[in-house]
Amino acid sequence: MAPQLDPMVGRYLRLKIDGVDHRIYFEEAGPKGGGGIPLVCLHTAGADNRQYRHLLADPEITSRFRVLAFDMPWHGKSTPPDGWEKTEYRLTTTSYTAAIRAFCAAMELDRPVVMGCSIGGRIVLNLAIAHATEFRALIALEAADFQQPWYDTAWLHRPDVHGGEVCAALVSGLIAPQSPPVSRHETLWMYMQGGPGVFKGDLYFYRVDGDLREKVKTIDTKVCPLYLLTGEYDFSCTSEDTLRTAAQIPGVEVQIMKHVGHFPMSEHPAKFREYILPVLAKISALSS
């Protein structure tokens, strides 16, 4: 019997981010003959690109889009930069934006679509604020200009509490009860595998550095269309947070997803598909 292979291919990209050498892991899948609208996917805090494996294996999407999902530095199979052992990892609006733009430039992507979830959704809002002309469309999942914290991140990285297990246990409540158990536990497994302090470092951006209140009012959706989708079971970024954000952005398209939580693409791939396919169809129509 022929080997059963998933369609996505993984590679390592050498690039500089803010002048520092990095080796970034990414996976991609696209139309058989090449081409396709580039669609760059950003994973959530403390996780990696495996969250997008269902999208990367969906022929209805990859027949039109060249889907690329990369592991952020320090995440998944992207190693931290040399000398990491002497620093405390902290993601900032500046460093996150730089990483995304560096990836898109190094891959020579022509005005890609960027879709991000959670911290990835928040940074997508910053791309819309500061770099809209570089993108064809932007999709922010589980995103808002600001969210109220709901636990003390000091518990995420200390020697007397298992980092992977506490990260997974905390975020487990953000998954909708209707999510298939296999997908729920696969989502949590990725959280259990994060490097020490990485989830906490990502949340520095989310809680301290990435407050976009007021700034979202400057987003011009005529320059770059923006779509916001949030799961009704996400109590970290609530429906109200997303709707409040959307109310400040003329022309934004917003949708609340039923029976979905904070990790739509990985916790309930089939349900997420129902919501994301129409959005991708619109973007595809705009690009043709």
Added chain:
Amino acid sequence: MTPADRFARLPDLLADDTDLQRRGRWVTVDCRVDVGEQPFFLGLENGALAAFERGTRLMRSSAFTIRADKEAWTQHWQVEPPPGWHDLFALTKRGVASMEGDFRPLLQNLQFFKDLLALPRRLSSEG
């Protein structure tokens, strides 16, 4: 059945869940759970309930206390709890539950405690 009556069934519910006991095999701690006005004292030993007492106990110490009002537990224990009522931290964020005391044993075993406190969901069909 009142929410407190449902929680009173916890020893049977845990005894029936060998997987949860396996995952909790390192958990040995005394803690308190308040269902509305009704306190429960849980003495956990190696993931099993060695002691379980309902009602006020003078000067009983416990490492931590989790309390929520009756409506919060009722919503939390629905088979499919509504958004915002489905997780312990969703309840604390909306201000209908609280946690106090030494958080270390709680966070060292967080998934165990979340699953333990969700066990009365299995009684939902009984009303």
